[in-house]
Structure formats: structure tokens, C-alpha cells
Amino acid sequence: MKIFITGIAGFLGSHLAKRLQNLGHEIFGNDNLILGELENLPKNIKFYKTDCCDYNQMVKNLEGIDIVYHCAATAHEGLSVFSPNFITKNIYQASTSVITASIVNKVKKFIFCSSMARYGNQQTPFKESMPAKPEDPYGIAKVASEDTLKLLSEVHGMNFNIAVPHNIVGPNQKYDDPFRNVMSIFINRNLQGEPSIIYGDGMQQRCFSYIDDVIFCLEKLALDKNINKEIVNIGPDEETTTVLELSKLVANETGYNGHPIFVKDRPKEVKFASCSSDKARKLLGYETKTSLKDSIKFTTEFIKKRGIKKFNYNLPIEIDNHLTPETWKLKKI
Numbered sequence: 321m322k323i324f325i326t327g328i329a330g331f332l333g334s335h336l337a338k339r340l341q342n343l344g345h346e347i348f349g350n351d352n353l354i355l356g357e358l359e360n361l362p363k364n365i366k367f368y369k370t371d372c373c374d375y376n377q378m379v380k381n382l383e384g385i386d387i388v389y390h391c392a393a394t395a396h397e398g399l400s401v402f403s404p405n406f407i408t409k410n411i412y413q414a415s416t417s418v419i420t421a422s423i424v425n426k427v428k429k430f431i432f433c434s435s436m437a438r439y440g441n442q443q444t445p446f447k448e449s450m451p452a453k454p455e456d457p458y459g460i461a462k463v464a465s466e467d468t469l470k471l472l473s474e475v476h477g478m479n480f481n482i483a484v485p486h487n488i489v490g491p492n493q494k495y496d497d498p499f500r501n502v503m504s505i506f507i508n509r510n511l512q513g514e515p516s517i518i519y520g521d522g523m524q525q526r527c528f529s530y531i532d533d534v535i536f537c538l539e540k541l542a543l544d545k546n547i548n549k550e551i552v553n554i555g556p557d558e559e560t561t562t563v564l565e566l567s568k569l570v571a572n573e574t575g576y577n578g579h580p581i582f583v584k585d586r587p588k589e590v591k592f593a594s595c596s597s598d599k600a601r602k603l604l605g606y607e608t609k610t611s612l613k614d615s616i617k618f619t620t621e622f623i624k625k626r627g628i629k630k631f632n633y634n635l636p637i638e639i640d641n642h643l644t645p646e647t648w649k650l651k652k653i
């Protein structure tokens with residue numbers, strides 16, 4: 321089948337491309353490279369350096385395509401409170417453009433990558449049956465994109481599924497982005513002899529999943545003809561950890577001897593965030609195979625191999641006031 325992956329030079333997109341190519345599918349994809357890296361791309365795919373918001377170009381890119389995975393996004397929940405215009409453009413406008421271009425091209429199935437930001441501050445573990453209650457512009461834009469996908473698919477007859485990945489880690493994840501990917505940031509800093517920087521008291525609870533454990537679920541959402549119009553959390557519900565504990569595990573793996581630094585908490589950061597995997601287990605055969613310790617080990621090995629990097633502040637900060645984290649304003653990360 322001809323499969324198109326938006327955001328293909330990013331973390332999830334590049335792994336999906338490799339996996340689906342190995343299964344014998346023809347892979348196409350685009351990325352505006354604002355965050356993605358060309359070295360993530362597998363060989364022998366058709367790559368377009370296109371922005372998803374460029375609707376006319378996306379209509380051309382998607383000619384003859386059977387399945388679309390929409391992975392492209394600026395998945396920056398914390399930053400979205402300070403750069404709402406930039407972040408939501410790359411979520412809602414980009415999604416609407418790709419959804420419309422898919423319908424125009426009679427794409428058979430559309431897989432949308434949402435986020436657990438859709439659940440906001442509700443009781444954990446988040447279940448798919450809960451109403452969406454996003455707490456920040458990133459989550460709001462994801463939910464608006466989901467609703468638009470549901471509505472347009474219903475009217476125009478396109479099959480779709482919504483994946484809700486959460487805190488996936490592993491090779492190809494961007495580790496020089498100061499705004500996102502806490503584990504990779506800690507590893508990149510510790511490997512440079514710098515302490516982890518923790519917002520608030522570090523008691524935020526999270527659950528991390530290793531890429532190899534979840535890619536199969538994303539594959540099934542597209543390729544299993546019997547799975548349609550579903551929303552499924554993709555990731556583990558075992559081994560919940562705190563950000564503070566994570567920093568200790570990373571220090572242990574990287575051989576960093578110092579202590580983390582604590583800074584002011586960030587507005588709207590959800591304290592407890594973990595998803596139930598029950599539906600993924602039943603519907604997609606999800607199983608956690610990689611422990612948190614091994615996830616840290618494999619991600620550290622990747623960062624060492626690709627090489628530590630200075631943090632890249634290439635994203636705009638639109639609202640610069642007393643609430644804007646100093647770590648970003650003063651480029652402390």
C-alpha cells in the first residue's frame with residue numbers, strides 16, 4: 321500500500337516509516353524540518369520538504385495515497401501557554417489542511433496522532449471513555465483537530481482512528497529541544513556534565529514508553545481493517561515514576577554525580593498524567609516489554625552515538641512576561 325506519513329523526519333514518523341517499509345509498503349512523507357532531522361529518514365522513501373499548512377502542496381503530495389498517518393506537530397504542551405499562535409497553527413491548521421487534502425484524494429484511512437494533553441487534569445489513569453478536558457492551547461488544538469477529523473470523516477466517508485501516544489522515548493527523539501522531551505533533555509545535559517533542571521518539586525508523575533513497544537500498535541490502527549473510528553491510548557500504565565526519580569535514574573545511567581536543580585513550576589503543568597492501557601491491550605495486543613531502566617539505557621546509547629548537542633532555541637516565545645520560565649528566557653537549559 322502507499323502510505324504517507326506527515327512529520328516523517330521526527331521521532332514517531334521516522335520509526336513508523338522504517339517499520340511499514342519493512343512490511344513491504346511504499347512510503348511517502350513530508351516534514352518542514354522545523355524539528356525533524358534528515359538523518360532520521362530511512363532510505364528509499366519519497367520525501368517532500370513541505371509544510372502541512374501548505375494545503376495546495378499537500379493535495380498534490382497525497383495523490384494516489386491509500387493511508388495517511390498525521391504525525392507532524394509542534395508537540396509542545398508547556399510552550400503552548402507562551403506561544404499559542406505558533407503551536408496551534410502547527411496543530412489545528414496543519415491537521416485541517418492534511419485531513420482536507422486526504423478527503424480530496426479519497427484516502428482510505430487516516431490515523432491521527434493526538435496527545436494525552438486531551439485529558440487535562442482529570443483523575444488518573446486517563447481512559448478513552450473520559451470526556452476531553454484539555455488545559456492548554458496544545459491540548460485544545462489536538463481536541464479540535466480530533467473533532468474536525470470525526471466530523472469531516474463522517475460527512476465524506478473516510479475511515480479513521482485516533483492514537484493517543486504518551487511520553488514515548490527512544491532513538492531518533494529530539495534531545496536538543498529545550499522545550500520538550502524531559503528524559504532526553506536530562507540525558508543530553510548529564511552527558512555534558514550539567515545537572516537536570518526540574519520545574520517545581522519534581523513530584524509530577526509520568527509513565528514512559530519505549531518506541532519499540534508502541535510502534536506495533538500504531539501499525540495495527542492503520543492496517544487492521546476491523547479497527548475503525550477508535551480512540552486508543554498508546555503506551556504503558558505500569559512503572560509510573562516522578563520527574564525527580566527519573567532524574568536520579570538518568571544520572572545513574574549517564575554516570576553524572578551532581579544533584580538536580582529545582583526552578584519555579586510552569587503554569588498549567590499537569591501534576592499527575594498517566595493513561596490506562598486496557599483498551600490497547602484488548603484491541604491491539606499492547607504489551608510493555610521494555611522497562612523504564614532499559615528505556616533510559618537505550619536512549620542514552622542513542623544520544624552518545626549521535627553525539628551530545630547544545631540546545632537549540634529556534635522556536636518563538638510569543639508571550640514574554642514574568643510567568644515565562646527563565647530557563648527559556650535566559651537560555652539556561
Ligand SMILES: NC(=O)c1ccc[n+]([C@@H]2O[C@H](COP(=O)([O-])OP(=O)(O)OC[C@H]3O[C@@H](n4cnc5c(N)ncnc54)[C@H](O)[C@@H]3O)[C@@H](O)[C@H]2O)c1
Nearest residue numbers: 327330331332352354355356371372392393395433487488
Ligand atoms: N512522542 C510522544 O511521546 C508523543 C506523545 C503524545 C503525542 N505525540 C504526538 O505524536 C506526533 C509525533 O510526535 P513526535 O514525538 O514524533 O514529535 P517530533 O517533534 O519528533 O516530530 C514531529 C515532526 O513534525 C514536523 N512538523 C512540525 N510542524 C510541521 C508542519 N507544520 N508541517 C510539516 N512538518 C511539521 C517537525 O519538524 C517534526 O519532525 C505528534 O503529533 C505528537 O503530538 C507524541
